[in-house]
Amino acid sequence: MSKIDEKLEAVLDQVLRRNAGELEFHQAVTEVLESLGRVVAKNPSYLENALIERICEPERQIIFRVPWVDDKGQVHINRGFRVQFNSALGPYKGGLRFHPSVNLGIIKFLGFEQIFKNALTGLPIGGGKGGSDFDPRGRSDGEIMRFCQSYMTELHRHLGEYTDVPAGDIGVGGREIGYLFGQYKRLTNRYEAGVLTGKGLVYGGSRARTEATGYGAVYFVERMLGTKQFSFEDKRVVVSGSGNVAIYTAEKVREFGGKVVACSDSSGYVVDESGIELDLLKEVKEVRRERISEYARRRSGAQFIDKGSIWDVPCDVAMPSATQNELTGRDANTLIANGVAAVGEGANMPCTPEAVRFFREAGVLFAPGKAANAGGVATSALEMQQNASRDSWTFDQTEQRLADIMRRIHDTCASTAEEYGAPGDYVLGANIAGFVRVAEAMRALGVI
Numbered sequence: 001m002s003k004i005d006e007k008l009e010a011v012l013d014q015v016l017r018r019n020a021g022e023l024e025f026h027q028a029v030t031e032v033l034e035s036l037g038r039v040v041a042k043n044p045s046y047l048e049n050a051l052i053e054r055i056c057e058p059e060r061q062i063i064f065r066v067p068w069v070d071d072k073g074q075v076h077i078n079r080g081f082r083v084q085f086n087s088a089l090g091p092y093k094g095g096l097r098f099h100p101s102v103n104l105g106i107i108k109f110l111g112f113e114q115i116f117k118n119a120l121t122g123l124p125i126g127g128g129k130g131g132s133d134f135d136p137r138g139r140s141d142g143e144i145m146r147f148c149q150s151y152m153t154e155l156h157r158h159l160g161e162y163t164d165v166p167a168g169d170i171g172v173g174g175r176e177i178g179y180l181f182g183q184y185k186r187l188t189n190r191y192e193a194g195v196l197t198g199k200g201l202v203y204g205g206s207r208a209r210t211e212a213t214g215y216g217a218v219y220f221v222e223r224m225l226g227t228k229q230f231s232f233e234d235k236r237v238v239v240s241g242s243g244n245v246a247i248y249t250a251e252k253v254r255e256f257g258g259k260v261v262a263c264s265d266s267s268g269y270v271v272d273e274s275g276i277e278l279d280l281l282k283e284v285k286e287v288r289r290e291r292i293s294e295y296a297r298r299r300s301g302a303q304f305i306d307k308g309s310i311w312d313v314p315c316d317v318a319m320p321s322a323t324q325n326e327l328t329g330r331d332a333n334t335l336i337a338n339g340v341a342a343v344g345e346g347a348n349m350p351c352t353p354e355a356v357r358f359f360r361e362a363g364v365l366f367a368p369g370k371a372a373n374a375g376g377v378a379t380s381a382l383e384m385q386q387n388a389s390r391d392s393w394t395f396d397q398t399e400q401r402l403a404d405i406m407r408r409i410h411d412t413c414a415s416t417a418e419e420y421g422a423p424g425d426y427v428l429g430a431n432i433a434g435f436v437r438v439a440e441a442m443r444a445l446g447v448i
């Protein structure tokens, strides 16, 4: 793994010092700075005007109280966040995460990654991220609605179709976006469809947005496999998680002829050697919002395992699609020993730095999240385009655009890695290509 170039060491030191204790943010910045040594060696002008220091500092960080009342009349207080990280390329764009683990450092890591991801799409969107430490699990529809309304009551003053456009992430899907949009509309008295993406089809959503992140990740990995004359056809695939990204990853893998043999949630994982039955998985997770063990209970031959790691299940392709740092160095070694050919990150930063190093050293094809999962935000940008032109595209038309974007992102990462002397290194290619686009825009805009 590359080391930090000495010219960038001071930048990293300052980030670590000023953002003490924000470990995920440190991890994300370290990985990008490790990639930039080759860029500043070739083009030292990027070191001028504290450009890289500015990229590492959010333009604005908003933290607020979110009071809400549960079904029993009890008052709860959560903490809301929105980090508006970089708007050089367009309005801040990035999802909202509702999960008890959320803190400022996690939102900053996600927002930082989002800058480069959004740049890679080639679309006019800046980077941001937000969320709350609210735990939606086990909450009624009414409680979710009241929480979303309270959250938006503060957040709305910071949003706008030309300012900041949130979307979903962990714990925030179509239901939550609906409640958030309703409250935004009520507070502003404006039907500003382009202020949120991931909306329902009846009120300005885009076809294929629900499927976009998972489908996009599979398009990316299929193209990456193609560089070695492989494909998903007849491959065993393990997909962690069973949320939005995981379900639609599994769906597209099946369309491409692969077999998903395991998926998970935070309670454990299921193994289904005859291939995960998607209608049942959707029924359990999307409709009934049950635990993954329910899948195994209702499917003969499937097994629920609540110990160990999903990565113990042998596979040709691994698609971690749950959460950050879920795939460790130990897991990477197990996958390598079991002959994994490719890893595609559907989630954001799901592989630890050690795991990534092991994959790269073992010559495993590795697609980093900021490139592989960019299909979600890319389709969000297509949703914004449709909202701006009061248009609505067909599913096929939208999916075609998504597929083209993912192939282009793949090719950009691959050609950039080659240009910088590291063919096949998609981490380096994604970081450099994303950085250069943002840096050029920032340079043009002056010191702001």
Ligand code: NDP
Pocket: 101, 168, 169, 170, 171, 172, 213, 241, 242, 243, 244, 245, 246, 264, 265, 266, 267, 321, 322, 323, 324, 326, 346, 347, 348, 373, 374, 376, 377
């Ligand atoms: P969902 O909330 O729909 O699903 C998340 C899944 O991951 C659930 O199965 C959940 O299990 C599991 N999970 C979450 N946290 C943990 C944890 N700490 N340990 C183990 N399992 C966990 O989220 P998404 O599918 O939308 O997001 C998944 C990942 O993809 C995230 O990293 C997100 O940032 C990333 N992503 C999402 C995009 C999107 O468009 N939705 C776009 C780009 C990236 P349980 O229900 O038990 O908590």
